[in-house]
Amino acid sequence: MSLKTLTTGLTAASLIGFGAAQAEGLPDTMTWTAYDVGSQGHSEASAIADAFGRAYNTRVRIQPAGSAIGRLQPLLGGRADYAYLATESFFASEGTYDFAERRWGPQDLRAVAGRPSTFGVPTAADADIHNLEDLRGKRVAYVAGNPSVNVKCDAILAFGGLTSEDVEVVMFPTHGAAMGSLAQNRADAACTTTTASQLYELEESSRGIRWVDIPADDSSGWERMNQVAPVFQPFEETIGAGLSEESPANMLAYRYPIIVSMAERSDDEVYAFVKALDETYGLYKDATSAIHRWSIEDSGVPPIDIPFHPGAVRYMEDKGIWTDEMQAWNEARLDRLEMLKTAWDEVLAEGEGLDEDAFAARWEERRQAVLAEFR
Structure with missing residues (x-):
């Protein structure tokens, strides 16, 4: 079913319980980044944005980008509230590939939710x-x-x-x-x-x-x-x-798309976002062939590329879905990220005079040593 069909085919019965009123804690306007127009990530972001608008009068601007940097830079710079990402969220949290340059390193990202993709x-x-x-x-x-x-x-x-x-x-x-x-x-x-x-x-x-x-x-x-x-x-x-x-x-x-925020985003806002994602599921679940896998029982639990945001964890706890095993996974993932961030700061100081290739090699050697210790 196309997004247009989803939008035009909604009936009044579909909106029972929503009332098209602003959801408590959910911003009235948001900017999201996503993959290019026509991609699965952009299509699903559009369907979810449409559902948020119909249910809560929330206005969402989706900013498409064809590169990992293009999707992450607005989020890191505060010009986007959330990003619909894929494995680049893992690379950014690990400081690898595009994110091994001095200006990047491990980023303090958090997962809001992420749809299983095969x-x-x-x-x-x-x-x-x-x-x-x-x-x-x-x-x-x-x-x-x-x-x-x-x-x-x-x-x-x-x-x-x-x-x-x-x-x-x-x-x-x-x-x-x-x-x-x-x-x-x-x-x-x-x-x-x-x-x-x-x-x-x-x-x-x-x-x-x-x-x-x-x-x-x-x-x-x-x-x-x-x-x-x-x-x-x-x-x-x-x-x-x-x-x-x-x-x-x-x-x-694995997870694609993953809805990603910065760690410092308000717990209450992220809680409201996940709640809205869950409560509007019926409005977007038929928009694409795989979007039904956004059911919160599937998208709100680990494993995922980055640690879950505390606001998302709190919602899953309130739903009775979050387990002790999931909490242990999330804490271990947070520990891994903190260890890498500490190691990055050390390598930045040690490698001040190195050229970019030598710096990247020094960082990867240190990263592997940290991960060997972590395991």
Whole structure:
């Protein structure tokens, strides 16, 4: 269903209990950043903004950006209240990739909520790849300059006890080119979400499609995966190319989009935001094929890329959803972030005279040492 259909199709019955009045604690105007127009993140942000407007008269301006820096800079500078992000929220909290430069480092970000999104390894069926070990020596498509995709691919290989050196990495200039490479017989496997248009083309091609199994009960594999990035969980997916209720696949779930705020944002405001997200769910849950996964029981709990905001935790506690195990996860994630921030300040002082490449190398060495101690 399109956003236009959602907007025009709402009836008076849909608004019972909302009253189109300002929600207590929710700002009457907000600015959000999101991925570019046409992306899943922008579409879902638009649907949620529409629901907030209809239910609470809240006016939301969505600022699209095609880069991680473009989405985060307004949030960090106070020009945006919330950002709809993906794995760049993890990179920003860790001080890696774009955020390893002196002007960045680990950022004090907090999760408000984040929808589970699936990610796996589609393969050409004729490549005879049935499990992760079968990827050894095969051509695996990576995307140049796209750490969000590549780090997940590295994590999946780690699950299977492999690294990128155990496969033939084929680097493509864009995500679309990497996904299209399977049907073109330029690669045997890729790493992506399940609904990329090129995968439907692969399914209909002479090569066919098969998803590599990532078993939910392989605890050692999940431990290896989460050492790469501690943000993944098992998920059985039925939506996407080559998938159905009758033919599901085990893969990983990560969070996209993640609604992100700065740590200092008011607890009461974030509480009101999550409450509004929950209470307007019925107004936006059919706007896209996967937006129903914003149900608060799924989107308001860990694991996720960054620590949850205290206001979000308080709402989940009031709903009776937040557990002691979730609290322990959140505290550990906060400890990890604080340790990295402390280490960053030390490296900034130590590396004052280093050039950018030497500084980045010094920081990554220190970051790995901190994480080894943390584990």
